[in-house]
Amino acid sequence: MAGRWSGLLRSGFGPPDFLRLAAASSFSGAGMSGEQVILGLLVYRITDSSAWVGTSLAAYYLPLFIAGTLAGAAADRFDRRILIRGLEICHCVALAAVAGVIAAGLGGLAMMMAISVVLGSLRASTQPLRVSYVYDLFGRTAIVSALGRINFAVRFGHLVGALAAGRITEAAGADAAFLVLAAGHAVAWLLVSRLKSAGQASVNPAERVPLRRNLAEYLNELAVNRTLTMLVLLTAAVELFGFSFQTGVPELAADRLELGADGLGDLNAARAAGGVAASLMLSAGLGPLHRPGRLYIGVILVFGLGMILLGSADSFPWALAALFLVSAMATASDVLTQSMVQMSVPNALRGRAMGAWSLAIGISPLGHIEMGLLIGSLGLAGAYAVNGSVLILLSVGVALGLPALRRL
Numbered sequence: 325m326a327g328r329w330s331g332l333l334r335s336g337f338g339p340p341d342f343l344r345l346a347a348a349s350s351f352s353g354a355g356m357s358g359e360q361v362i363l364g365l366l367v368y369r370i371t372d373s374s375a376w377v378g379t380s381l382a383a384y385y386l387p388l389f390i391a392g393t394l395a396g397a398a399a400d401r402f403d404r405r406i407l408i409r410g411l412e413i414c415h416c417v418a419l420a421a422v423a424g425v426i427a428a429g430l431g432g433l434a435m436m437m438a439i440s441v442v443l444g445s446l447r448a449s450t451q452p453l454r455v456s457y458v459y460d461l462f463g464r465t466a467i468v469s470a471l472g473r474i475n476f477a478v479r480f481g482h483l484v485g486a487l488a489a490g491r492i493t494e495a496a497g498a499d500a501a502f503l504v505l506a507a508g509h510a511v512a513w514l515l516v517s518r519l520k521s522a523g524q525a526s527v528n529p530a531e532r533v534p535l536r537r538n539l540a541e542y543l544n545e546l547a548v549n550r551t552l553t554m555l556v557l558l559t560a561a562v563e564l565f566g567f568s569f570q571t572g573v574p575e576l577a578a579d580r581l582e583l584g585a586d587g588l589g590d591l592n593a594a595r596a597a598g599g600v601a602a603s604l605m606l607s608a609g610l611g612p613l614h615r616p617g618r619l620y621i622g623v624i625l626v627f628g629l630g631m632i633l634l635g636s637a638d639s640f641p642w643a644l645a646a647l648f649l650v651s652a653m654a655t656a657s658d659v660l661t662q663s664m665v666q667m668s669v670p671n672a673l674r675g676r677a678m679g680a681w682s683l684a685i686g687i688s689p690l691g692h693i694e695m696g697l698l699i700g701s702l703g704l705a706g707a708y709a710v711n712g713s714v715l716i717l718l719s720v721g722v723a724l725g726l727p728a729l730r731r732l
Contacts, residue, residue: 341521342461342470346477348412348515349454351508353481353596355415358489358505359422359443360384360570361592362498363436365490365585368574370433378571378696382689383437384444388682395449396456396678404457405519411453412513415446419506427499448686452678455662461521471659472607479599479655486596490589551668554729558620559661559684561718565711566627566657568691569634569650570595572704580704581640594644598651606659617729620660621719627653628715635708 360381367380398407422439425431455471462470485505492501573595577588630653634646665681698707722729 339461339521341519342458342473344515344518345408345454345457345461346474348408348512349474349477350481350484351512351515352412352415352450353478354485354488354508355419355481355505355512356447356478356485357482357592357596358485358501359419361486361489361589362493362501363440363443364570364574365493365588366431366498367433367436368578370436373696374572374575374699375693375696376433377574378568378692378694378699380436380440381571381692383440385448385686385688385692387441387445388448388686388688391445391448391682396452396682399453399456399678404453404460405516407453408450408457408519409513409516411446411450412509412516416506416509416513418442418446419502419509423499423502423506426497426502431498448682452682455666455678455681459666469607471663472603472605475655475659476600476603476607479596479603481596482599483593483596486589486592488589490586490592493589494585549668551728552665554726555661555665555668556681556684558718558722558729559657559665559681560687562624562627562657562661562715563685563688564691564694565714565718566624566631566650566691567654567685567688568695568711569631569654569708571692571695572635572699572707573647575699576634576637576643576704580638581643583640587640591643591647594647595651598648598653599655601648602652602655603659606656616660616664620657620664621723621729623653623656623660624715624719624722627657628712628717628719631708631712631715635705635712 363380363384364377367377368374370376395407422443425435425439454474458470458474485508488504489501492504573591574588577583577591581587583591627650630646630650634643634650637643637646661684662678662681665678695707695711698710702710
């Protein structure tokens with residue numbers, strides 16, 4: 325009977341190595357959402373300012389410009405499985421060290437910013453490797469549904485991590501919460517240490533070139549590949565005006581809804597649940613998704629509407645529902661752009677293509693700073709309304725002015 329259920333799981337979710345990667349990604353996702361909840365809460369308690377929360381998130385995502393690009397180049401140069409294992413060890417050590425810093429009473433504002441940069445650097449390096457390896461396992465035909473599955477695993481981890489981080493921080497302190505997150509990454513390392521297959525679409529070792537040449541080829545591809553350039557610019561715009569919604573969540577929880585750390589964890593869990601739902605929808609079926617470009621335009625439109633709803637939320641259920649919707653659209657945007665970027669380049673450049681995607685989402689520090697400043701001048705409702713309206717206008721402009729995207 326156990327063998328029968330194991331076979332059903334493998335046939336419905338993917339090959340054994342993908343199951344291992346997905347399980348490890350859940351623990352990694354728990355670590356990411358958990359550390360964001362804790363860091364955001366600590367910074368808000370220190371400063372009583374959403375602008376500083378935005379600045380800390382900017383520091384967290386700033387390494388995407390460098391670490392994400394380098395990780396993409398490294399993904400095309402070295403064995404992706406080895407790199408993934410090494411990153412899990414680094415996550416485990418870094419989070420344990422942060423727990424020690426907090427326990428020693430050294431968690432001032434400057435230290436929180438430094439911790440954000442370190443943890444953000446590790447997170448920036450993870451995504452290009454994970455997405456490239458998923459493509460290795462499944463190939464072009466099933467990439468959208470495969471990335472939907474891996475995003476489901478990550479977002480499920482986000483859900484658990486947000487709930488656990490808020491409650492553990494409330495009950496035992498931030499240092500204990502960081503130690504639990506470190507333990508989760510230790511489990512993730514055990515899982516990825518068992519990855520066996522390089523994948524059907526992995527880069528031939530004979531095609532691998534030195535890292536410097538990798539970066540030169542990456543810059544050349546950005547210059548000549550109009551589809552890739554278009555996707556990078558659109559991803560950056562949505563990142564700037566959409567994903568910055570996270571900046572206002574601590575103030576929404578603490579001031580408008582008068583919630584503690586556990587309530588903030590619940591709001592972040594609603595974010596994760598929206599991501600889980602979107603991932604499940606996109607992962608349905610194993611075949612290719614027709615016209616992902618058209619779906620992407622619709623996602624941007626609904627993303628903007630959700631931002632406006634979130635800014636007007638004046639009750640806990642309303643905030644949960646709005647965060648669920650916004651996060652679902654954010655996840656759908658990620659899956660679709662990752663898939664289209666991977667499909668827009670030759671096989672040997674896929675790691676570097678994800679480096680380009682990381683470069684695009686590296687604009688997020690400006691978005692978090694922009695959102696923090698908008699909240700300071702216009703309040704939560706005004707800030708979310710401005711950015712949501714920009715997303716709506718962007719979706720209309722793309723639909724009318726970029727027929728190439730509609731044909732993807």
